[in-house]
Amino acid sequence: MSEESQILKQRRQKAEELERLGVDLFPNDVPLPERAGAIKKVYEGYDNEALEKVEDTFRVAGRIMALRRFGKAAFFTIKDASGSIQIHIMRDRVGKDRYQIFKKFDIGDIVEVEGRLFRTKTNELTIEADRIRLVTKSMRPLPEKYHGIRDKELRYRRRYEDLIMNQEVAETFRARARIIQMLRHYFTSNGFLEVETPMMQSIVGGATARPFVTHHNALGIDLFMRIAPELYLKRLLVGGFERVFELNRNFRNEGISLQHNPEFTMLEFYEAYATFKDLMVRTEELFAQIALDIKGSTRFTYQGNEIDMTPPWKKMTLRESLVEVGGISESELDDKEALNVRLEGLGVEMGRDLVLGKYLTKLFDLLVEPKLMQPTFITHYPTDISPLARRNAKDPSVTDRFELFISGREIANAFSELNDPRDQKRRFEEQVASRGDDEEIPPEVDYDYIRALEIGMPPAAGEGIGVDRLVMLFTDSPSIRDVIFFPQLRPEGGRRSP
């Protein structure tokens, strides 16, 4: 190891000095302390006169965030999970020896303090320390106190420092936890069973995406990290569970962007005897509830744009959206050649003989999606790009499916489920046959899934909700990385596989 920086050396030396003075740097006999936030809440309205009548002492523990010393006395602020509180310490009160030890404490150390409450000249509620003890010695300095940690790379790599220094980051992740709790509560209280299905699958399915491949040594087979839990959840419908949901990670071996992390959290739920239209109502209801809880209103701003989640939301067919929002003429919609010319005009090179749906959805991605700010259900997706969705009874070239867009992003995807095993088998086989070297299409038909459908799956509808994107929306976060504690980054030092 190279020469350590001066600042680390000083911390280490100070720690050794404390140990020589008999101070335990990492004790493990600290009784559960009181929370700073709770104390502040209770004594909010007390002035000094009222506080003098409070005879109790309060024992708190937390990280020293700021420290202002004055020779024989000092003020410092400690922060715990509930908030922070100021401490005043005087040599003449804690004793000369204890004060000498306190002088060796640093910003970043975790300390335990006990004492009575008072208010300073500037009216700040403060604990006058009778006792102070080191709880955990910090061997490394915290980032600069005023600017905190700004460098985005460092914030993602060292999320622990980001969480200490940037209050709003902790708030975002508390909101995330709350949203996930609400999702879970909504489904369990509506009779859905929470289930867990394989994340390592021997046949990929349930979506169109490149999977991560791994290898099982004992079985001697390659396995794929799941890109979606869909086919397993529907097997559970066959098995007799009529309402199921799973809230967990999917993995897709694709690019990283403001909206994409290789592992991301998805909620999928399936409901027997429901159709995609029922799911629209559920989605409106669920999102509106979350908005009310987190934002206090179904109207709020995201990145400067007003979003109105008050149900009901706008509904359009894919074709309508291409004409009305995308500015494509009705006559072009069935003309692959014309659509391809459009795409080339937008700088997109696509193959010549793809299915019509591919051209339509690509144009949608470019011309329509970014403009859908308000919650909008887009329906009637072509059957040729919806291999798991039920055909529309009136027009079998489209499916009973919707995708939900908010703020120019896809948030959810839902459809009435295809439960005719004959049609499903045909669509799988066509898909695999047309695969070529497109790694996004599963290379193999999941015949066991067909077998399950042959046993009989009740009519049902299912939906997937991108939880990270939902959290972004409700926490006004511009990047998916702001709502994932440890987003994927290249390893430091540029280590790469050959």
Place this chain on the structure above:
RNA sequence: GGGCCGUUAACUCAGUCGGUAGAGUAUCUGCCUUUUAAGCAGAGAGUCGCUGGUUCGAGUCCAGCACGGCCCA
């Protein structure tokens, strides 16, 4: 994958025309018992992302690479 920008002390950032590496915070020493970005006086702290090149001389110019950010695909 492409374009643009960034990478300098633990952190936040300056660094002019190529000529001895700077500030604030943090740290250390001294003073200081109501501060809250405390104050005053002093001190220490650098592989200027990495590797080459040009040059008498490179943080600065050039090339390649690494990592990141933003935009586009």
